[in-house]
Amino acid sequence: MLLMVIPALVLPGLASGPEEAYSDQVEQVYQAAGEYGDDLDPSEGLSLETGLASLAERVRNQMKEVVADVAGSCVRLLAVVLLCGLVAESFSPAGGDRMGVVRLVGVISITAIALSDTGELIGLGRQTIGEMEAFSHALLPTVAALTAASGSPAGAAANQLATMLFSSVLVTLIDGLLLPMVYAYVACCAAAAATGNEGLRRVGGLLKWCITAVLSAVLLVFVGYLTISGVIAGSSDAVTVKTAKLALSGVVPVVGGILSDAAETVLAGAGVLKSTVGLFGMLVVLGMCVAPFLQLGLHYIAYKCTGALAATVADSRLTGLIDNIGAAFGLILGMTGACAFLMLISMVSAVSLVVR
Amino acid sequence: MWLLAMTAAALLAGAVEQLCPDGPVKRAVRLVCGLVLLVTMLRPAAQLRDLAWGDLFSMEREAAQESVEQGTQMGAEQMSAIIAEEAGAYIVDKAAEMGIQCAAQVFCSETEEGLILPQAVEVAGEMTAQQRQDLTELISGELGIPAEEQSYRQGGEES
Numbered sequence: 001m002l003l004m005v006i007p008a009l010v011l012p013g014l015a016s017g018p019e020e021a022y023s024d025q026v027e028q029v030y031q032a033a034g035e036y037g038d039d040l041d042p043s044e045g046l047s048l049e050t051g052l053a054s055l056a057e058r059v060r061n062q063m064k065e066v067v068a069d070v071a072g073s074c075v076r077l078l079a080v081v082l083l084c085g086l087v088a089e090s091f092s093p094a095g096g097d098r099m100g101v102v103r104l105v106g107v108i109s110i111t112a113i114a115l116s117d118t119g120e121l122i123g124l125g126r127q128t129i130g131e132m133e134a135f136s137h138a139l140l141p142t143v144a145a146l147t148a149a150s151g152s153p154a155g156a157a158a159n160q161l162a163t164m165l166f167s168s169v170l171v172t173l174i175d176g177l178l179l180p181m182v183y184a185y186v187a188c189c190a191a192a193a194a195t196g197n198e199g200l201r202r203v204g205g206l207l208k209w210c211i212t213a214v215l216s217a218v219l220l221v222f223v224g225y226l227t228i229s230g231v232i233a234g235s236s237d238a239v240t241v242k243t244a245k246l247a248l249s250g251v252v253p254v255v256g257g258i259l260s261d262a263a264e265t266v267l268a269g270a271g272v273l274k275s276t277v278g279l280f281g282m283l284v285v286l287g288m289c290v291a292p293f294l295q296l297g298l299h300y301i302a303y304k305c306t307g308a309l310a311a312t313v314a315d316s317r318l319t320g321l322i323d324n325i326g327a328a329f330g331l332i333l334g335m336t337g338a339c340a341f342l343m344l345i346s347m348v349s350a351v352s353l354v355v356r
Numbered sequence: 357m358w359l360l361a362m363t364a365a366a367l368l369a370g371a372v373e374q375l376c377p378d379g380p381v382k383r384a385v386r387l388v389c390g391l392v393l394l395v396t397m398l399r400p401a402a403q404l405r406d407l408a409w410g411d412l413f414s415m416e417r418e419a420a421q422e423s424v425e426q427g428t429q430m431g432a433e434q435m436s437a438i439i440a441e442e443a444g445a446y447i448v449d450k451a452a453e454m455g456i457q458c459a460a461q462v463f464c465s466e467t468e469e470g471l472i473l474p475q476a477v478e479v480a481g482e483m484t485a486q487q488r489q490d491l492t493e494l495i496s497g498e499l500g501i502p503a504e505e506q507s508y509r510q511g512g513e514e515s
Contacts, residue, residue, distance in 0.1 A: 100374055108367065144420060145427025149434075160420040168412055187367075194370035199390060209494060247469040254446065254498040262438040262472075271450060286491050308513045 022149070022273060025142040029277055031140035032282050036287040042276050050285035058290045065292045070302045073117050077306050077322055079313035080109045086313065106318045108193040111186075114303075114325040122179060123295055125332040129339045133171055133226045136343055139211050139281040140164055143350045146277060147198060149270035151241070154233035155353045162229055163346035166222040170342060182331050189324035193317045197309060204324065211331050215338045222342060226349055233352075278351035285343045290337065298331040300326050316334060436472050438462045443474045443499055450494055456483045462501075474499050480509040 003273065028038055040052040062087055084106035140160050146292055147156035188204035303326025312320040370391035378381040440462040447460035458481025465475045477495060488508055495501050 025426075026365040037478060082359070104371065107370075109456060111367070139422035141419070141426070144423035145430065148424040148427030149431035153428055155419045156427065157424045160423055164416040165413060190367055194367060195455065197372050197373070198372070198387070242458050247471055251471065251473070252498060252500045255443075255500055258439055258442045258446070259471065259473075260443060262435045265438055266435045269434075270427075270431060 008092060022142070022146060024269070025145060026273065026277055027282065028138050029142050032135050033280070033284040035286045037280065039287075040280055040283055042280050046276055046279055046283075048279065048283075049094050050284075051279065055283070055286055055290060058287060059294065062294055063292060066080050066298055069295075070298045073113060074302050074306045076113050077108065077110060077303075078310060080106060080113065081310040081318050081322070083316060084109075085314040099111055103315060103317060104194050106315070106320060107190055108192075109319055110231065110325075111190045114150070114186070114322075117299060118325065118328060121292075121299060121329055122182065122332055124292050124295055125336045126179065128173075128288055129171060129174060130344060132339050133167060133287050135281075135284060135288070136163070136167055138279070139284075139343075140346065143274060143278055143347065144279065146270050146274035147353055149266065150353075151267045152233070152237045154168075154240070155230060156350070158229035159226065159234040159346060159350050159353070162222065162226045163342060165216060166225070166338070170218050170339060173218065174339075178211050178214060178331075178335055182328050185211070185331070185353050186325060186328050189321055189328075190302060193321035193324075196317060198345040208327060210269045212334065215334055217339060219338055222343050223345065226345065230353075275351050278347045282344055282347045284349075285340050289340045292336050295334065296329050300329040300333060302326075302331060374482040415475055431467065432472060439464050439472055439474065443477075446478065446499070447477065447491075447495060450498075451479070451481070451483075454487055454490055456487050456491065457481055458483065462499075474501050476507075477501050478507050478509065482510055483508075 072220040090104050112289040144160035185204050188200050192200035307319045307323035376385045443462040444460040451458050458479050461478045462474045463476040464472050466472050492503050
């Protein structure tokens with residue numbers, strides 16, 4: 001344990017490489033990446049540029065399909081609001097009582113159209129979060145093991161604990177609280193649009209605020225905890241290194257030299273492998289986010305634009321409903337993004353841990 | 357299903373409210389509908405209370421500790437192998453300088469201070485008694501392996 005943190009200062013390169021020592025664990029990470037790791041080959045020198053190019057290619061491939069899907073929903077929504085506008089126009093000014101019925105039909109139609117998108121996109125967001133969580137169970141222990149082997153055992157433990165803990169908390173909150181709150185938010189918006197009830201509209205606004213606040217709070221606490229625990233763990237690792245140096249100074253010179261060589265080889269090898277696995281993990285997480293980010297982001301923009309366009313010809317409650325449902329997509333995007341952010345920050349933190 | 361049920365409930369509440377005539381009945385219906393919606397919305401929050409948050413922390417801490425121990429152990433094994441290999445090569449080189457052709461297998465173990473050090477060696481090769489004496493002293497002095505932990509094999513016989 002103590003010797004693992006010796007920052008030896010000489011000779012690299014001996015036969016037994018870190019790839020062999022950690023091959024089982026690293027292989028598990030590559031396996032867990034599934035299809036998202038297909039375009040990334042760590043054995044052929046993985047770089048951020050090639051990884052991002054692969055992601056851009058993935059975005060390009062999916063863009064056309066997503067745009068067609070989004071356009072279909074927008075056309076249907078615009079058709080509903082235009083139709084409601086026409087019918088309402090034919091009733092006014094004499095048919096004031098029938099306006100409520102027209103509006104109710106409009107709300108039901110918009111909600112029905114949005115429901116298929118909402119259900120599908122919430123499912124996609126939840127699936128992505130699940131995939132990230134499953135991948136993190138393979139990635140984080142491996143990165144922690146490599147970080148420990150590269151000379152920062154306390155930092156590795158702190159990093160994995162923080163990430164796994166906050167990841168579990170976030171996923172539990174998303175499953176148990178935030179997603180139901182999104183459903184409730186959509187329901188409140190629909191009911192408020194149908195009835196014009198100010199209370200429901202405010203409850204919807206409160207739910208949206210709560211979701212944003214919970215996500216922001218979890219991420220802020222995570223970053224704060226990671227920073228503080230990282231500083232404490234860094235000090236602990238530094239003390240261990242000094243103790244190891246002291247112990248090493250009492251060893252026979254020839255053995256001391258051999259120990260330094262071995263420590264240098266192990267630390268450097270594990271460090272390089274940690275960076276490769278960390279970068280691979282980050283690119284896989286980003287790859288997992290491509291489809292949901294495209295779907296949710298484009299739906300969000302499209303619903304907002306449709307709401308704005310429809311506002312020129314239709315009832316403000318109907319257009320407001322479209323706008324609010326678009327905001328629900330933004331909330332799901334935020335949840336998926338929060339999970340990805342957590343993993344990415346953890347990887348950056350682990351990769352940047354250096355023995356001093 | 358949950359989304360459908362929630363939306364249906366909200367829409368139903370809205371429709372009932374719409375159909376009610378203005379007056380005290382409408383206000384009562386609005387209150388009941390609001391309460392039903394509120395209870396439905398807060399139900400998931402109540403379920404979170406049942407989760408064992410303390411257990412989650414200790415479980416994740418144990419998992420992190422396990423990962424670190426595994427990494428440390430793998431690093432130590434790798435290091436032990438490198439030290440054994442380097443120390444063995446050092447003995448063979450020094451023996452060659454003394455005119456001895458031999459092979460050396462070094463065994464390492466962790467000390468109380470946490471250092472992985474060569475603890476024993478097996479040398480196989482032909483050598484005179486004087487050469488063996490010199491080699492034993494060299495290994496003791498430079499690698500810190502005591503004479504009693506050094507074994508020599510000549511012509512298939514251990515001594």
